[in-house]
Amino acid sequence: MSEILLKGIGIRKYFPIRGGVSGRTLGYVHAVDDVNITIYKGETIGVVGESGCGKTTLGRVVLDLIDPTTGALFYKPNESEMSQLEQLYSELTSGGARELKKEEKKILNTTKDNIYKSRRKKKDFRSRVQIVFQDPVSSLDPRMLIKDVIFEPIKINGIPVEGEDDNGKQKRVRLRGDAATKYILDIVTEMGLNEDHLFRFPHEFSGGQRQRIAIARAIAVKPEFIVLDEPTSALDVSVQAQILSLLKNLQQKYNVAYMFITHNLAVIRAVSTRVIVMYLGKIVEEALTDELFEYPIHPYTQALISAIPVPDPNFKRSRIVLSGDVPSPANPPSGCRFHTRCRFAKEICSTEEPKLKEIRTGHVVACHFAEDILKTESERTGIKKISEIAI
Amino acid sequence: MNKLVGEALVVKDLKTQFFIYDGVVKALEDVSFILKKGEVLGIVGETGCGKSVTAYSIMRLIPDPPGRIISGQIKMGDYDLIKGMDQEVDIILKKRPKIRHHNKMIKKNEYLYNKIRGRYISMIFQEPMAALNPVFTVEDQIVESLYLHSKTKILRVIKSASEHISDLQSFKDKGGITSELSGEVGVELQKIKIQKKGFESEGKHLEMLIDEATKYLAKKNKYDEMLKESIEVDSLEDSLFGNIGEEERARILKVLSKEAKKSHLTRLTKRLKKRNPDPVISEARREAFGLLESVNIPNAFQILKNYPHELSGGMLQRVVIAIALSNDPQILIADEPTTALDVTIQAQILELLRDLRKNRGTSIILITHDLGVIAEMCDRVAVMYAGNVVETAPAIELFHNPKHPYTIGLLQSIPRIDDPTKKLNIIRGTVPNLIKPPTGCRFNPRCQFAFDKCTVEIPPTIETSEGHTVACHLFSGKEVR
Numbered sequence: 051m052s053e054i055l056l057k058g059i060g061i062r063k064y065f066p067i068r069g070g071v072s073g074r075t076l077g078y079v080h081a082v083d084d085v086n087i088t089i090y091k092g093e094t095i096g097v098v099g100e101s102g103c104g105k106t107t108l109g110r111v112v113l114d115l116i117d118p119t120t121g122a123l124f125y126k127p128n129e130s131e132m133s134q135l136e137q138l139y140s141e142l143t144s145g146g147a148r149e150l151k152k153e154e155k156k157i158l159n160t161t162k163d164n165i166y167k168s169r170r171k172k173k174d175f176r177s178r179v180q181i182v183f184q185d186p187v188s189s190l191d192p193r194m195l196i197k198d199v200i201f202e203p204i205k206i207n208g209i210p211v212e213g214e215d216d217n218g219k220q221k222r223v224r225l226r227g228d229a230a231t232k233y234i235l236d237i238v239t240e241m242g243l244n245e246d247h248l249f250r251f252p253h254e255f256s257g258g259q260r261q262r263i264a265i266a267r268a269i270a271v272k273p274e275f276i277v278l279d280e281p282t283s284a285l286d287v288s289v290q291a292q293i294l295s296l297l298k299n300l301q302q303k304y305n306v307a308y309m310f311i312t313h314n315l316a317v318i319r320a321v322s323t324r325v326i327v328m329y330l331g332k333i334v335e336e337a338l339t340d341e342l343f344e345y346p347i348h349p350y351t352q353a354l355i356s357a358i359p360v361p362d363p364n365f366k367r368s369r370i371v372l373s374g375d376v377p378s379p380a381n382p383p384s385g386c387r388f389h390t391r392c393r394f395a396k397e398i399c400s401t402e403e404p405k406l407k408e409i410r411t412g413h414v415v416a417c418h419f420a421e422d423i424l425k426t427e428s429e430r431t432g433i434k435k436i437s438e439i440a441i
Numbered sequence: 442m443n444k445l446v447g448e449a450l451v452v453k454d455l456k457t458q459f460f461i462y463d464g465v466v467k468a469l470e471d472v473s474f475i476l477k478k479g480e481v482l483g484i485v486g487e488t489g490c491g492k493s494v495t496a497y498s499i500m501r502l503i504p505d506p507p508g509r510i511i512s513g514q515i516k517m518g519d520y521d522l523i524k525g526m527d528q529e530v531d532i533i534l535k536k537r538p539k540i541r542h543h544n545k546m547i548k549k550n551e552y553l554y555n556k557i558r559g560r561y562i563s564m565i566f567q568e569p570m571a572a573l574n575p576v577f578t579v580e581d582q583i584v585e586s587l588y589l590h591s592k593t594k595i596l597r598v599i600k601s602a603s604e605h606i607s608d609l610q611s612f613k614d615k616g617g618i619t620s621e622l623s624g625e626v627g628v629e630l631q632k633i634k635i636q637k638k639g640f641e642s643e644g645k646h647l648e649m650l651i652d653e654a655t656k657y658l659a660k661k662n663k664y665d666e667m668l669k670e671s672i673e674v675d676s677l678e679d680s681l682f683g684n685i686g687e688e689e690r691a692r693i694l695k696v697l698s699k700e701a702k703k704s705h706l707t708r709l710t711k712r713l714k715k716r717n718p719d720p721v722i723s724e725a726r727r728e729a730f731g732l733l734e735s736v737n738i739p740n741a742f743q744i745l746k747n748y749p750h751e752l753s754g755g756m757l758q759r760v761v762i763a764i765a766l767s768n769d770p771q772i773l774i775a776d777e778p779t780t781a782l783d784v785t786i787q788a789q790i791l792e793l794l795r796d797l798r799k800n801r802g803t804s805i806i807l808i809t810h811d812l813g814v815i816a817e818m819c820d821r822v823a824v825m826y827a828g829n830v831v832e833t834a835p836a837i838e839l840f841h842n843p844k845h846p847y848t849i850g851l852l853q854s855i856p857r858i859d860d861p862t863k864k865l866n867i868i869r870g871t872v873p874n875l876i877k878p879p880t881g882c883r884f885n886p887r888c889q890f891a892f893d894k895c896t897v898e899i900p901p902t903i904e905t906s907e908g909h910t911v912a913c914h915l916f917s918g919k920e921v922r
């Protein structure tokens with residue numbers, strides 16, 4: 051696989067719940083709980099899950115927009131170093147204990163390349179990454195002209211030019227005057243807008259156009275990584291198709307990596323190369339897109355895929371309807387977090403937390419019965435591909 | 442019984458406009474469709490195409506000002522909901538020509554429609570949180586709907602129950618209640634026990650039942666009168682929507698307009714405030730409990746006492762559905778019922794709607810922008826674009842043989858989970874501004890097949906095959922490009 055762009059190890063984000071007169075901490079919302087994530091150069095990684103599963107929080111922590119409770123984030127790390135660190139970390143956490151151990155914390159906090167801890171790295175990192183938010187209405191300043199909206203990141207960060215300086219930082223130039231105007235105009239035409247639009251305010255645009263402006267703002271500084279936080283959820287299907295194809299073209303041109311956060315599995319299938327499925331702050335399954343949709347193994351993923359309405363009245367399939375709601379992330383169930391809604395749940399599920407295991411090549415699942423499910427599933431459907439691969 | 446044959450609702454040439462500062466928004470332009478009995482009709486289209494305005498027009502919930510229904514027919518059975526209302530206004534105006542005060546007029550005007558809303562046609566809204574009142578418990582809100590519309594039903598239940606309880610009273614007098622009650626009384630007692638489940642602890646509840654019954658018996662005459670009165674009103678209202686002559690209808694309207702003076706709502710709020718509510722309310726509470734169980738809410742007794750903010754989105758939507766179904770409506774309008782929900786919860790809600798339709802035979806109008814939901818739920822589909830119905834067809838026909846260029850574009854722009862290799866097609870441009878809609882066919886600026894005639898003439902609606910209608914010049918026969 052291509053070069054690693056970003057690597058996060060042991061990322062946790064707990065939000066305190068405050069209450070009472072003195073505002074003491076009553077508990078924690080476990081928004082993201084012990085997540086390891088790798089993002090490769092130029093790929094699109096899809097993050098999918100129900101509302102409240104921590105996918106947006108993960109996106110923000112990966113961008114260093116909010117401080118994580120613990121965790122380490124590395125930008126373009128050395129691969130051998132990484133595998134060592136990962137090994138060390140997984141050994142420490144192998145007990146499956148919820149509480150963070152001291153040593154663990156130490157390792158994560160003192161590693162020198164950790165972006166969360168190094169101020170110098172932080173600044174460089176932030177000029178290389180961008181985000182597009184879900185709601186294009188609230189993410190644009192209503193009192194700024196579109197030209198200013200797009201110019202602001204260029205003014206602050208400049209745009210990258212070839213080469214790096216002595217400290218490994220990207221060389222950047224700040225554009226001014228006519229050069230800047232021409233640059234902005236180029237970007238805007240690429241987004242399917244024209245010169246007139248530059249001198250309008252955000253409220254004069256439709257939802258789809260606003261989302262185009264938000265994408266233009268993100269792409270203006272030529273980032274290497276963009277987090278797309280539900281960029282099409284507020285849009286109509288026809289506009290959604292426009293935006294998705296725009297994003298695809300931009301990726302081909304600038305070789306930018308996307309983290310595509312959404313609850314819509316059909317969109318994920320259309321755009322992403324790799325998928326992460328999250329449930330209550332944990333990654334439950336991770337695989338390449340085709341692999342995941344053809345052989346979903348985790349019971350949650352199976353239910354999620356079977357719940358999507360397919361626009362074809364003749365399309366028949368067995369449907370798994372999950373009972374009940376997602377439990378509160380402030381007080382997640384013991385053991386496997388999904389066991390309260392799982393149809394395969396047994397005793398072990400409520401006591402022991404499953405670890406992520408590689409079931410097939412590149413297909414990682416956190417379930418005690420992953421092998422059994424894969425076996426029965428391959429027997430039932432008789433897919434040759436599965437039986438050919440030794441488990 | 443031919444309950445499932447014929448049309449439940451006919452909408453014809455409906456025209457709704459909004460008069461705002463910038464001009465007149467022509468939100469609906471000659472919208473026509475038919476809802477058959479017991480079917481699910483899907484209405485699909487982009488934001489701003491008039492899906493919700495159609496629903497609101499049927500419910501007469503268009504805010505006036507700025508909105509107004511200009512013309513058209515909405516027929517439920519034989520009764521024209523728009524014309525019928527106007528007739529009623531005429532009657533009131535003839536009687537008291539001096540009434541010019543707007544608010545008063547609306548109040549009178551709305552009386553009949555309040556009877557239709559919630560009882561014959563009810564609606565599920567998109568945002569369940571916004572559809573419920575945050576300061577009342579779930580129970581109060583269900584009871585309100587039941588009390589306003591199903592009083593006859595409730596009074597009948599009370600009557601039958603109280604008769605059996607009075608039998609029990611004599612049992613008690615004879616030497617206490619034994620656990621083994623035989624015969625009809627025993628069976629009835631079991632029924633009441635089930636109804637009362639969760640309301641009182643086992644030991645106490647019989648005593649309380651008897652107390653209640655005694656209280657009720659004391660007021661028996663009053664409730665008998667109420668029952669009689671409400672049966673009368675009910676039968677009058679029911680006959681209004683059947684095949685009756687014009688004169689008869691006018692007579693009934695006259696009688697009913699007297700009813701309008703009594704405000705049920707004030708009566709209800711007074712009663713809800715009382716510490717010991719009268720049997721009508723407590724019976725409605727029992728009914729509410731049953732309703733919540735019928736929409737698969739676990740732990741329904743606790744949920745009844747909760748306020749809306751204490752429940753999750755899926756739960757709230759179930760509560761809203763329970764309220765909508767509380768009076769067994771003939772027509773249910775679901776306006777994007779699952780848009781605000783997660784896919785797994787959406788699957789639950791759709792399953793519920795499917796069951797309800799199977800068990801109760803309600804006709805459903807399902808408004809959504811998700812073609813996947815349409816494919817799973819609907820028998821027939823109407824596609825809307827910029828205030829026009831551009832295509833109607835049976836669901837299978839529409840998905841396999843779409844005719845209108847807009848429908849084709851829409852179907853090709855959805856990412857498919859079953860066929861990821863398919864390339865997404867794009868409809869260029871955006872939805873037009875409805876203050877100045879394009880002349881001729883409203884889709885012509887975005888249509889890839891558009892030719893001269895499209896910008897001049899409004900396309901007629903043509904039936905290409907049975908039940909499949911298209912409004913497009915490509916199919917008008919002569920001038921095929």
